[in-house]
Amino acid sequence: MSDTVTIQHALRTAAEQLRAVSTTARLDAELLLAHTLGWSRAKVVAERDYALTPEQQAIFAALVARRAAHEPVAYLTGHREFFGIDLLVDRRVLIPRPETEVLVEMVLAEARRYGNAPLTIADVGVGSGAIAIALAMHLPHAILYGVDLSASALEVAAANIARYHLQDRLTLLEGDLLEPLPGPVDLIVSNPPYTILNEIEEGVYRYEPHLALDGGPDGLDCYRRLIAAAPAYLKPQGAILLEIGAWQSEAVVRLLHQAMPQAEIGIQRDLAGRERVVWARNRDVIR
Numbered sequence: 332m333s334d335t336v337t338i339q340h341a342l343r344t345a346a347e348q349l350r351a352v353s354t355t356a357r358l359d360a361e362l363l364l365a366h367t368l369g370w371s372r373a374k375v376v377a378e379r380d381y382a383l384t385p386e387q388q389a390i391f392a393a394l395v396a397r398r399a400a401h402e403p404v405a406y407l408t409g410h411r412e413f414f415g416i417d418l419l420v421d422r423r424v425l426i427p428r429p430e431t432e433v434l435v436e437m438v439l440a441e442a443r444r445y446g447n448a449p450l451t452i453a454d455v456g457v458g459s460g461a462i463a464i465a466l467a468m469h470l471p472h473a474i475l476y477g478v479d480l481s482a483s484a485l486e487v488a489a490a491n492i493a494r495y496h497l498q499d500r501l502t503l504l505e506g507d508l509l510e511p512l513p514g515p516v517d518l519i520v521s522n523p524p525y526t527i528l529n530e531i532e533e534g535v536y537r538y539e540p541h542l543a544l545d546g547g548p549d550g551l552d553c554y555r556r557l558i559a560a561a562p563a564y565l566k567p568q569g570a571i572l573l574e575i576g577a578w579q580s581e582a583v584v585r586l587l588h589q590a591m592p593q594a595e596i597g598i599q600r601d602l603a604g605r606e607r608v609v610w611a612r613n614r615d616v617i618r
């Protein structure tokens with residue numbers, strides 16, 4: 332006789348419990364159990380006959396219950412992987428989204444134009460530091476600034492930057508949009524708040540910082556202010572690259588065209604085929 336709860340059994344039960352709130356119920360369960368046990372997810376999946384102790388069962392059950400009440404997995408584990416990098420996250424910052432990796436790819440492609448020459452990059456609304464850290468790790472010649480209005484978000488970013496020893500090249504600045512920058516930069520990068528708050532998923536709305544999400548009544552408030560200010564903070568051949576919601580490309584392209592009439596402008600889709608990044612690059616002025 333036994334009321335032994337094996338990993339296999341615990342995962343199946345938890346996944347069933349989470350199906351109603353999550354499209355990734357099984358994955359969520361595996362990540363929460365890995366966190367409970369202090370193991371890798373791979374080990375959890377491999378050791379399916381391991382019997383959980385009563386204490387492990389209780390910890391896991393509590394995490395699953397919180398997830399069932401819509402709390403995001405990343406806040407429960409305190410970690411999220413972005414661009415292959417493990418980041419500390421908690422409720423002070425937006426959880427990095429996989430679709431934002433497209434923005435990083437676009438910036439890396441833009442940075443290749445500079446070869447080995449030094450370049451400066453500003454990440455506006457740096458949050459957890461996800462974008463800026465991914466860029467810093469892939470661009471050893473870059474000097475970066477991460478700006479945020481939220482002092483508590485900057486605490487999380489600082490912890491992540493310290494973990495990867497990037498503090499010499501990646502400086503955090505508290506303040507509004509581009510205002511805190513010491514001068515013009517080569518590249519402005521941003522995943523600004525662009526959602527219409529009453530249209531977002533319940534778990535996102537309930538748990539993630541509204542400052543990082545709320546783009547105003549039409550989702551475009553931040554783009555208007557950021558794009559209007561950008562020309563004064565861009566070097567002559569600089570570029571601005573912005574994440575957008577899929578429905579916003581037309582409006583954001585229009586704003587960029589107004590602010591930077593000479594610029595070359597483009598749109599990039601994400602892996603799901605949705606328009607996700609809009610960019611504008613200053614052209615050489617012909618004299």
Ligand code: GLN
Binds near residue numbers: 543
């Ligand atoms: N992509 C996020 C979401 O839909 C929003 C991110 C943002 O506003 N910058 O939840």
